[in-house]
Amino acid sequence: MATTAMPSAAAYEATVTAPVNIAVIKYWGKRDESLILPTNSSLSATLSQDILHSKTTARADPNFTGADTLWLNGTPEPMSASKRLANVVNALRAKRAALEASDSLLPKMSKWIVHVVSENNFPTAAGLASSASGFAALVFALANLYQLPEAKDGEAGAGRSTLSALARLGSGSACRSLFGGFVAWEMGTHADGRDSVAVPVAPASHWTDLEALVLVVHDGRKGVSSTSGMQTTVQTSALAQERFKSVVPQRMFDMKQAILRKDFDQFAETTMMDSNQFHAICLDTFPPIFYLNDVSRAIIQLVTDFNATPVAGYTGKYKVAYTYDAGPNAVLYLPRQFVRPVLALIQHYFPAPTDVPAADYFADPYKVGVNYPAPSSTNVAELAKTKLTPHAPGAIKRILHAKIGDGPRVVYAGPATGAGETGLMGKDGTPAKK
Amino acid sequence: MATTAMPSAAAYEATVTAPVNIAVIKYWGKRDESLILPTNSSLSATLSQDILHSKTTARADPNFTGADTLWLNGTPEPMSASKRLANVVNALRAKRAALEASDSLLPKMSKWIVHVVSENNFPTAAGLASSASGFAALVFALANLYQLPEAKDGEAGAGRSTLSALARLGSGSACRSLFGGFVAWEMGTHADGRDSVAVPVAPASHWTDLEALVLVVHDGRKGVSSTSGMQTTVQTSALAQERFKSVVPQRMFDMKQAILRKDFDQFAETTMMDSNQFHAICLDTFPPIFYLNDVSRAIIQLVTDFNATPVAGYTGKYKVAYTYDAGPNAVLYLPRQFVRPVLALIQHYFPAPTDVPAADYFADPYKVGVNYPAPSSTNVAELAKTKLTPHAPGAIKRILHAKIGDGPRVVYAGPATGAGETGLMGKDGTPAKK
Numbered sequence: 001m002a003t004t005a006m007p008s009a010a011a012y013e014a015t016v017t018a019p020v021n022i023a024v025i026k027y028w029g030k031r032d033e034s035l036i037l038p039t040n041s042s043l044s045a046t047l048s049q050d051i052l053h054s055k056t057t058a059r060a061d062p063n064f065t066g067a068d069t070l071w072l073n074g075t076p077e078p079m080s081a082s083k084r085l086a087n088v089v090n091a092l093r094a095k096r097a098a099l100e101a102s103d104s105l106l107p108k109m110s111k112w113i114v115h116v117v118s119e120n121n122f123p124t125a126a127g128l129a130s131s132a133s134g135f136a137a138l139v140f141a142l143a144n145l146y147q148l149p150e151a152k153d154g155e156a157g158a159g160r161s162t163l164s165a166l167a168r169l170g171s172g173s174a175c176r177s178l179f180g181g182f183v184a185w186e187m188g189t190h191a192d193g194r195d196s197v198a199v200p201v202a203p204a205s206h207w208t209d210l211e212a213l214v215l216v217v218h219d220g221r222k223g224v225s226s227t228s229g230m231q232t233t234v235q236t237s238a239l240a241q242e243r244f245k246s247v248v249p250q251r252m253f254d255m256k257q258a259i260l261r262k263d264f265d266q267f268a269e270t271t272m273m274d275s276n277q278f279h280a281i282c283l284d285t286f287p288p289i290f291y292l293n294d295v296s297r298a299i300i301q302l303v304t305d306f307n308a309t310p311v312a313g314y315t316g317k318y319k320v321a322y323t324y325d326a327g328p329n330a331v332l333y334l335p336r337q338f339v340r341p342v343l344a345l346i347q348h349y350f351p352a353p354t355d356v357p358a359a360d361y362f363a364d365p366y367k368v369g370v371n372y373p374a375p376s377s378t379n380v381a382e383l384a385k386t387k388l389t390p391h392a393p394g395a396i397k398r399i400l401h402a403k404i405g406d407g408p409r410v411v412y413a414g415p416a417t418g419a420g421e422t423g424l425m426g427k428d429g430t431p432a433k434k
Numbered sequence: 435m436a437t438t439a440m441p442s443a444a445a446y447e448a449t450v451t452a453p454v455n456i457a458v459i460k461y462w463g464k465r466d467e468s469l470i471l472p473t474n475s476s477l478s479a480t481l482s483q484d485i486l487h488s489k490t491t492a493r494a495d496p497n498f499t500g501a502d503t504l505w506l507n508g509t510p511e512p513m514s515a516s517k518r519l520a521n522v523v524n525a526l527r528a529k530r531a532a533l534e535a536s537d538s539l540l541p542k543m544s545k546w547i548v549h550v551v552s553e554n555n556f557p558t559a560a561g562l563a564s565s566a567s568g569f570a571a572l573v574f575a576l577a578n579l580y581q582l583p584e585a586k587d588g589e590a591g592a593g594r595s596t597l598s599a600l601a602r603l604g605s606g607s608a609c610r611s612l613f614g615g616f617v618a619w620e621m622g623t624h625a626d627g628r629d630s631v632a633v634p635v636a637p638a639s640h641w642t643d644l645e646a647l648v649l650v651v652h653d654g655r656k657g658v659s660s661t662s663g664m665q666t667t668v669q670t671s672a673l674a675q676e677r678f679k680s681v682v683p684q685r686m687f688d689m690k691q692a693i694l695r696k697d698f699d700q701f702a703e704t705t706m707m708d709s710n711q712f713h714a715i716c717l718d719t720f721p722p723i724f725y726l727n728d729v730s731r732a733i734i735q736l737v738t739d740f741n742a743t744p745v746a747g748y749t750g751k752y753k754v755a756y757t758y759d760a761g762p763n764a765v766l767y768l769p770r771q772f773v774r775p776v777l778a779l780i781q782h783y784f785p786a787p788t789d790v791p792a793a794d795y796f797a798d799p800y801k802v803g804v805n806y807p808a809p810s811s812t813n814v815a816e817l818a819k820t821k822l823t824p825h826a827p828g829a830i831k832r833i834l835h836a837k838i839g840d841g842p843r844v845v846y847a848g849p850a851t852g853a854g855e856t857g858l859m860g861k862d863g864t865p866a867k868k
Contacts, residue, residue, distance in 0.1 A: 238707075239714060242676040269720070273672075276722045280673060284714035286707050287738045294728045304721045 006427050011061035011416035012109060014144035015423035018137035018408040020052045020122075020130075021045065021176045021183065022212065022331045024271040024323055025251050026278035028226075029234045029244060035193040036172045039234060040248040042185045043255050044176045045333065046204065047212055048405030050365040054133035056118040057423035058141040059416050064113035064429060071117045071431050072134070079116075088139060088170045089114065096146035109146060116141065117424040117431045122400070135170030136177030139163050140408040147413070155179050155200060155407050164198035180204045180406035182259045184252065204404045207262050209335050213342065215350075216398035217295045217328040224289050226326045229282065236286040243281055248274075264335055268321035271333060272303075275323040295350070295395045296328045298388060302349055303332065305386035306342065339368050339401070341383050346396065348380040353394030363400040440861050445495035445850035446543060448578035449857035452571035452842040454486045454556075454564075455479065455610045455617060456646065456765045458705040458757060459685050460712035462660075463668045463678060469627040470606045473668060474682040477618045477689050478610045479767065480638065481646055482839030484799040488567035490552040491857035492575040493850050498547035498863060505551045505865050506568070513550075522572060522604040523548065530580035543580060550575065551858040551865045556834070569604030570611030573597050574842040581847075589613050589634060589841050598632035614638045614840035616693045618686065638838045641696050643769050645800075647776065649784075650832035651729045651762040658723050660760045663716065670720040677715055682708075698769055702755035705767060706737075709757040729784070729829045730762045732822060736783055737766065739820035740776070773802050773835070775817050780830065782814040787828030797834040 007013075021044040029039035068079040068089055079085045097110035118137060120130045143151035143163055153159030164175035168185075175196075176183045181203040188196030224232075233240050251270055258266035282289040292300075303322045311319065320334040320342055334342060343362075352361045411422050418427035426432040441447075455478040463473035502513040502523055513519045531544035552571060554564045577585035577597055587593030598609035602619075610617040615637040622630030658666075667674050685704050692700035716723040726734075737756045745753065754768040754776055768776060777796075786795045845856050852861035860866040 236707075238681045239673040239676055239711065239718075242673055247672045273670075273718075273720050276720065277673065277718050280714040280718035283717055284673075284707075284711050286703075286710065288710045288734060290726075290731050290734075292724075293731075297724050297727075300722060300724075 007059065007416040007418040007429065008061055008063040010107060011059055011063070011418075012107070012145055012414065013057060013059035013416040013423060013425065014141050014413040015055070015057040015411040016137055016140045016144060016408050017049055017053045017055045017411060018133045018140055018177050019049045019180065019405055020047045020133045021173065022047060022323060023173065023176070023325070024267070024321075024333070025248060025255055025274050026323075026325075027173055027185065028278050028281065029230050029240060030172070032191075032193065033231070035196075036168050037193050037196050038172055038185070038187050039240075039244045041187040041252050042173070042176070042248075043201065043252060044173070044183050044185075045210070045212070045404050046177065046180045046183060046407060047214075047402040048204075048365075049409070050402070050405075051363050051400055052122050052133070052214075052402060054118060054120050054130060054137040055411075055424060056116060056134075056137035056141040057425045058114060058116045058138070058145045059425055059429060060109045060112040060114050060145055061416065061429060062112050064115060066113065068114045069116070071115075073119055074431060076430075079114075084170050085138075088135065088166055089142065091166045091169060092139065092142040092146060092148070095143075095148050095150075099146070099148065114142070114145075115425065115429045119424060131171040132174045132177045135167045135174035136408055138170065139167040139174075140178065140410075144410055144413040155203065160407070161197040161199055165193060165196065168193070168196065168198075178407060181206060181404060184256070201256055202259050204406050207259065207404065209262070210264070210267075210404055211334060211336050211339055212402045212404070213332040213334070213339065213346075214400040214402065215299060215330040215332065215346065215396050216400070217293065217299075217330065218395055218397050219293055219328045223291050223327055229285070229289050229326065232287075232289070233281055233285040237281050237284040239284045240281045243277060247277065265317045268307075268318035268333070271321040271323050279324065291326050291328060292324060293328045295391065296324060296330060298349070298391065298395075299330045302345060302384065302386060302388055305388065306345060306384035309384045343368070343399070344380060345384055346399065348390060349386075349388055350391050350396040351393040353397055355394075356397070361398055363398070366401055366403065368401060441493065441850040441852040441863065442495055442497040443849075444541060445493055445497070445852075446541070446579055446848065447491060447493035447850040447857060447859065448575050448847040449489070449491040449845040450571055450574045450578060450842050451483055451487045451489045451845060452567045452574055452611050453480045453483045453614065453839055454567045455607065456481060456757065457607065457610070457759070458701070458755075458767070459682060459689055459708050460759075461607055461619065462712050462715065463664050463674060464606070466625075466627065467665070469630075470602050471627050471630050472606060472619065472621045473674075473678045475619060475621040475686050476607070476610070476682075477616065477635065477686060478607070479616055479644070479646070479838050480611065480614045480841060481648075481836040482638075482799075483843070484836070484839075485797050485834055486556050486567070486648075486836060488552060488554050488564060488571040489845075489858060490550060490568075490571035490575040491859045492548060492550045492572070492579045493859055493863060494543045494546040494548050494579055495850065495863060496546050498549060500547065502548045503550070505549075507553055508865060510864075513548075518604050519572075522569065522600055523576065525600045525603060526573065526576040526580060526582070529577075529582050529584075533580070533582065548576070548579075549859065549863045553858060565605040566608045566611045569601045569608035570842055572604065573601040573608075574612065574844075578844055578847040589637065594841070595631040595633055599627060599630065602627070602630065602632075612841060615640060615838060618690070635690055636693050638840050641693065641838065643696070644698070644701075644767060644838055645770050645773055646836045646838070647766040647768070647773065647780075648834040648836065649733060649764040649766065649780065649830050650834070651727065651733075651764065652829055652831050653727055653729075653762045657725055657761055663719070663723050663760065666721075666723070667715055667719040671715050671718040673718045674715045677711060681711065699751045702741075702752035702767070705755040705757050713758065725760050725762060726758060727762045729825065730758060730764060732783070732825065732829075733764045736779060736818060736820060736822055739822070740779060740818040743818045777802070777833070778814060779817055780833065782824060783820075783822055784825050784830040785827040787831055789828075790831070795832055797832070800835055800837065802835060
């Protein structure tokens with residue numbers, strides 16, 4: 001277990017944040033369970049870190065004794081307890097060791113015990129997968145702690161892709177959180193996974209009109225874990241191979257074109273069709289896997305009906321696109337001009353829970369919701385011709401508003417101060433008191 | 435409109451009943467909309483007619499004037515109002531005309547107006563598709579009215595398959611209701627559809643241990659019609675072609691083997707996987723089509739958990755199989771020994787609605803439910819290890835118990851008496867008073 005000492009003068013630490021990414025071409029299926037090599041390429045947008053990120057402080061101290069330890073949201077665990085966690089730390093430590101071997105003046109950090117404190121600034125109750133941003137933050141923190149050249153390479157450099165492959169060892173989709181903007185995870189062909197890495201498609205600055213709404217859907221049941229779910233799909237779905245072999249390669253091409261051209265119609269259609277197909281192969285799995293519930297279905301209906309209702313002066317085929325990961329929550333991608341109308345529709349058909357303060361219901365760092373008028377039912381009826389009827393309050397528990405954002409950020413990297421001011425770790429090498 | 439006269443001495447009539455069939459390999463997709471030729475073969479079991487059938491009386495009378503008319507559940511409509519209905523009647527009339535042309539002594543029934551009265555003995559509230567049994571009954575009634583040789587051929591003869599092709603013109607799956615037992619609809623290859631017919635796989639007497647429970651699920655919304663739904667699937671689903679081309683041919687083979695060997699494990703697995711895949715390609719359709727709701731999903735979970743729970747002395751892998759058509763209702767196929775345990779589970783996890791008499795909730799002509807003890811929660815917990823919790827009363831509205839049954843039956847065929855005793859038509863050529 002962890003020691004509780006003051007940081008030694010030799011100690012180093014790094015604190016970083018890493019973003020959440022939401023795939024528009026879905027990853028579902030591994031061709032190598034241990035190296036986490038996927039059966040198909042995937043593509044995501046990185047969400048802004050203002051209200052959604054993982055923050056991680058890593059410290060290496062020659063005076064630490066015991067085992068490498070991670071405090072995740074306050075709970076300590078030896079890193080060896082998780083094979084994936086151990087794989088990631090060992091891979092980064094090996095890179096540090098190689099550096100030290102080539103330059104004898106470097107501190108022998110690779111020999112020192114590491115302490116890591118990690119937190120998500122979004123509640124786990126939000127139902128968002130935190131493993132992607134969490135493993136991206138871990139890899140980026142250790143890479144900065146160890147002063148690896150890959151960490152200095154920036155989002156345009158190949159070093160970042162190298163780090164993405166290490167994040168992939170922790171959680172497949174984590175590799176995509178090493179970049180901002182629009183990010184492809186190319187499946188690669190090599191058995192050792194060296195070409196199964198994330199690569200940037202376009203930075204966040206490329207398409208600033210695109211925004212996102214995360215709709216957290218109430219769900220009573222615990223879904224199948226994605227690790228075991230995708231194993232069963234690969235083993236039992238007769239349709240999954242067709243998706244891997246034929247459908248996704250074409251969609252990766254289409255999606256990259258859509259992003260490069262900022263063609264929202266192509267982006268939206270491919271996003272929605274790929275979300276549908278991911279859930280279709282889950283249903284073609286035996287026993288079938290269901291992540292969408294009746295509220296998820298109703299949101300799809302509302303989006304479909306809103307898209308089918310003309311808006312004066314708008315010639316696009318789509319105004320908003322839905323996508324669903326391995327759970328009932330919807331993420332909507334949409335041009336900025338439709339954020340307010342869509343919020344009005346959501347507010348009308350999925351009223352806020354009655355037992356939650358309004359500020360907790362709608363997390364809106366960009367203030368689009370400030371003074372946002374409660375829509376009259378007439379206005380809403382004009383917005384979308386739908387047969388949907390309003391749900392009981394609380395069917396959607398929470399709404400988060402995000403933009404497309406940048407990749408991991410270094411908050412601090414250098415000698416350990418233990419001040420707990422920029423990082424999450426106190427002088428004693430455990431989580432800082434708040 | 436219909437005339438209201440006494441039947442003339444020359445009038446003829448026929449009254450028949452036809453069964454419901456529930457597919458275990460699903461039909462979804464047409465390669466020819468007008469001839470109703472499918473994109474894949476399908477296979478069904480015919481349910482017993484004791485509580486589920488359509489009954490039809492057809493009369494041809496030289497004194498009828500006006501238009502061919504159908505009374506469906508009491509409401510008259512000229513048959514020309516429905517293209518499909520007109521196609522079916524015209525096809526049968528043409529066969530009669532050909533007979534008359536070859537034998538000048540035959541009454542010229544093909545020149546006479548036809549009145550048809552048809553009823554389903556199951557409430558439309560049951561949510562079961564009535565078009566299959568309805569069109570099968572219509573074709574069989576007219577074939578008997580017209581004394582076509584195909585009508586005399588019995589279930590083993592090729593004439594019945596010829597009639598099935600005419601029922602297909604009304605509603606694709608209706609062709610399978612021309613036979614009892616286990617029935618394949620072979621998709622055929624000819625452009626004119628002459629080889630797209632139903633053929634018997636095995637009669638009901640072949641596998642008498644197999645029974646069915648129909649679970650009618652409450653659903654607030656109206657689903658997409660199957661006609662427009664399957665068009666959209668063929669046009670937009672990237673996975674549907676793989677199903678048509680590769681998956682279904684293998685499953686047709688597997689299913690026939692399962693039935694011929696009375697191999698319930700193979701039957702159950704193929705049935706469940708094919709139901710799942712049908713709904714998967716609906717979800718891969720754009721916009722997506724959902725027929726399963728949260729209650730349907732919960733039934734699948736319960737079946738999956740019950741199958742996974744060992745029963746002393748039973749070595750089979752499966753004890754019950756679910757299948758879902760284009761709606762939320764489940765049909766469970768199961769060996770007789772599991773009817774009572776499954777009823778106990780359903781009764782526990784989906785309690786009867788509180789506003790419906792028990793006899794209306796559970797239609798059980800075979801009396802398996804008589805004195806069936808309300809299970810204790812301990813017993814139920816032993817039956818199936820599940821995390822499911824009981825639903826509110828009425829999530830399942832109605833349960834019907836059926837066996838595998840025979841094909842259409844002739845109630846009467848001959849000169850019109852108009853007595854309304856064996857048929858549905860009164861002396862005046864309209865529905866008999868009850």
